[in-house]
Amino acid sequence: MNSPRHDPAHRTLTVVGGGVIGLTCALTAADAGWRVRVLDAGTDERASWVAGGMLGSLGEGIPGEEASLALSVESVRLWPALAKRLDDPRVVTATDSLFVAASATDLEYLRHLADFVWAGGPRSESALQPITGRDIRTLEPSLSSRLVGGYRAIGEWSVDNRRLLEALRATVATAGVEVISARVVSLTDLDDPGPDSQILLAAGLGTTALWPGVELHPAKGEILRLSRTRWSVPPPGHVVRARLHGRAVYLVPRADGVVVGATQYEAEGMTDRTPQAGGVADLLADAIEVLPGLRTYELTEAAAGLRPCTADGLPIVTRVDARTVVATGHGRNGIVLAPGTAERVLSILEGVEE
Known part of the structure; x- marks a missing residue:
């Protein structure tokens, strides 16, 4: 479908959606x-409000998802700007x-993941270094002594998703973007400022x-927010992505604690955002096994969001x-894919670009 060339003096854009994708696209267009x-x-409609905020492409390097990895790699390159x-x-x-x-089997899984990203998949800008159990405790002394090894991904960032929003x-406002609190029920309700x-x-x-x-389905994901007390060990300085007896858990640092995630449930027509006891219990147990000092942290929030997913796992x-x-269907990768999506939308x- 051909797109008209717009008069630069009269180009207007209405963005429906105030999450990370919508705001990043708005900023790129305004610039x-x-x-x-x-x-x-509002907040309830934003999947990005309930997120860990990891920006790494290495962790998304799953065999069979090469196209998704390529999008992540390209978008990660745009994140510093x-x-x-x-x-x-x-x-x-x-x-x-x-x-x-946490085990030799888990370490072998990570080794296959690294081999895919660095040998069979698209290259990332990050540097990947094998590390031993001793290296882990040198880098993060508070992590469990039972961790046997893994990798350090230098350049794999994380962001505070709520501070990001x-x-x-604030930045789009400075750029002249008008943000209006409004729920759009139908596109026919939007005014038409002109032909451009x-x-x-x-x-x-x-x-x-x-x-x-646009065909989407929801994936429910739970995350926990834990806050440090005066008796607690400090939060980790790295993102910690653990493979624990075949299960995955991540710990993402915040100024006052950590975000722990994440579960994922997929069911047609799911609309419930209430965290489930089992998911919360599993996340807490796994996180404490990785970082035992979390026992003294306060559980300040258990939240669930609905991620917009597509059948092939690629955004629309x-x-x-x-x-x-x-611009939707980013699933679990909305934050990491935001700048790449914004560049494509502008094109x-x-x-x-069509």
Whole structure:
């Protein structure tokens, strides 16, 4: 579907969705000279409100998901420029990640993962170093002595997802973007500022109701937020991604504690955002096994979000008619894919890419 070339003096963009994807796309368009407004339905509609904020492509290097990995690798390269644009040092919480294993079997799994990323899959900008159990305790003395080895991924960042949303909102405002609290029920309710107006649907799962041809399904994911007390060991300085007897758990540092995640349940028509006791119990047990000092932390939040997923695991970023572009279906990777998605959306808006 061909996209019209727009008059630079009159280009207007309405972004439906105020999550990380919508706001990053809004900022990129505003920086390119578009007049932009964002219609934000609120916190409950944002999958990015319940997230760990890991930016690494290595952890997404799953055999069979080469296309998804390639998108992650490309978007990770754009993240330093986005972080600099936001100009908030509190957003980035770590610049390296540790992939750690609790057994020889778990370590072999990580070795296969590393071989895929570095031999069979797209190359990442990060440096991957094998580490021993002793290395792990040198880098992070509070981690369990039972961890046998793994990898250090230098350059695998993490961000505080909620500070990221705050920083994006502040930066888009400075860039001249108008953010309006509004729930869009139908695209026919949107006013048409003129022939050069465009709409970007970045409303997560809500995109399907606005454009029924977009097929998405929800994946429920639970995360925990733990806060340090005066008796607690400090939070880790790295992202810790552990393989624990065949299960995965991650610990992502925050200024005052850690985020622990994440479960995932998929069911057609799922709308419930209430955390389940079993998921919370499993996450806590695994996290404490990896970092025993978490026992003295306070459990300040157990939350669940609904991630917008597609059948093939790839996001939908495309033009659907002469006025409307869609950017959704990022699943668990919305934050890491945000700058890459924004660049692609801008190319579509400006007629460079279909």
